[in-house]
Amino acid sequence: MSIFEELHNHPLQQLDLGHYCRVSVHDSVQDVVQQMQVSNSNCAFVMDNDALVGIFTDRDVLQKVATHNELWSQPVSNVMTPDPVVARSDYSIATALKLMDEHHVRNLPVLTPEGSVAGNFTHHAFMRYLADYFPTDIYNRPSEARRTTRHRHGA
């Protein structure tokens, strides 16, 4: 099977979808930013009990919060992106990539067919998947391209 076929056949649930943190819809903006910093997450899933009601990302921090201290104490629900674009865990990777590209998003929450949160499909998760498929091409290269030799060498 070619890689392009695999991208069409592989469901999202087989990837590492762990790059997010969960926060409550009642948390303040300050709390959420802190939780994202502590867990080193780029994306917070805003939950109302078990339901995903929005996401809040590093881009939101930059765009909405960084220069607006007055928003600190407000609930995150005022600044989050409500009803974000989501993918289902049985979608193929190819479908998810197209969704990402079309909607210009970097975080794509993944829900099970029953509607519960399965994870977050991110650029980073996809890059790891790709590197895992082609380790020799991707990992086994010198880190700085400018410092390599064109020939195979021994001593």
Place this chain on the structure above:
Amino acid sequence: MSTADTLHLSPKDFASDQTLRWCPGCGDYAIISQVQKTLPKLGIPKENIVFISGIGCSSRFPYYMNTYGIHSIHGRAPTLATGLKLANPELSVWVITGDGDGLSIGGNHLIHACRRNVDLNIILFNNRIYGLTKGQYSPTSPQGTRTKSSPMGSLEQPINPLSLVLASEATFIARTVDVITKHMGNIFERAAHHKGVSFVEVFQNCIIFNNGAWQPYSDRKLRSDNDLFLEHGKPMIFGMNDDKGIIMGKSGFEVVELGDEYSEDDLVVHDVTSVSQAWMLSRLTHPMPIGVILDVQRTPYEVAAWAQVEEAKLQKGEGDLNTLFHAADTWQIQPQGEEVAVPQMTVQATMPHNLDEAYMDEMLLDLSKSELDERLSGMTIADLKPSAPILVADSARLDHAIQLMQQHNIGCLLVTNVDGHLDGIFTEYDVSKRVVGQDIDLHTSTVNDFMTKDPATMTLDAPVIEALHLISTYGFRHIPVVDEHDLPLGIFSVRDIIHFLATVL
């Protein structure tokens, strides 16, 4: 004491300016990347780290590290390292060796470093072949391996490195795989934290002389059925669907299918402190145990040795080297008669300098290109049309820089110095993780205080696959594109790759 936080070191700080001379596609690259990623987490200043190697491809390692290093005598790296650690126990000492250097030429040295339990981190790159000398069988080559030095197949039984070091009383023993990079990084970190000797075997692929030697254990599709990933306190489960496990049979480990007859409760629970379990794991080949096999505590050699020195001083007082030197009979050799002149010799012959190239051309294997390589072959950064950069001066105020990102709705600014050269990169990650909520005055701080200095860069003619390497190895999201004078031309982002794939899929 310094910590990882106060030192602010990055993987790049550990890369030297030397040209890497491993073959394109060699597993050594993945290993050095992970070592360079691990070191900043340890909180040890660069000048207190030493890499010591013997001879072989892997032994070129110290040149590429921006730390102290010794490219030493064949097989004797553990011995030099022992002496160094003993002389200065403050150092973090790493030994880089291979299956040839560590197990044939230096087998004895390795054994004794292990039993002394010197606080060294020994990484053995096992590719089951002599790579540097161009493809003879090594001490870990399976019986029957046909090479130029064993045309009818090797006769010897291979050495099992883990069993060997376990028998030599090593206190930390682990195995990892060059392409399972995250796992490898975790293992290096644990090895570094272990007090006493740490031995890590890395299944490393030699793409030229022994390509695919570890394929069953490294290939993404095969490895879940062939690798047993060990976790302390967890039952030994493996298989594509976590449907197989290890039980304690009458005479050792046995593989069983989980289901009606056996459940998870019947499986052996991994215990890193059990030497007898470690022995059985070291002998197991299907599945292949990957992870920490043994982790026990014993007083390191240098600690015990210095304690003896202190004890001796208490009993006998400070020593005096001169007294020791003259303690026994000494005598002087007197010159007799005329000195004999030693004839001067001059070497006339010169080596044809292109011999190596010619030999390699003959040896070049027809390496079939992978599919990704074919798809992306010839594609350069320029083909993906990176966005034009938004520039900011390194002296710019933080609030101005943030406003600039807000106006353009972008996550990354390229920071330039007065000459217009690229000085750093400032991203939304820096804003959201290091600025926001941190009690920082946006009006008085400058971009210079928060940017990443000297970021990795690419030129427009660089292959896309090189960008994939930097992104997956270091987790970058943006790579500045510069011209040959380091003047910024654009920003390449992961989004560009995703966009390309989304349009061709």
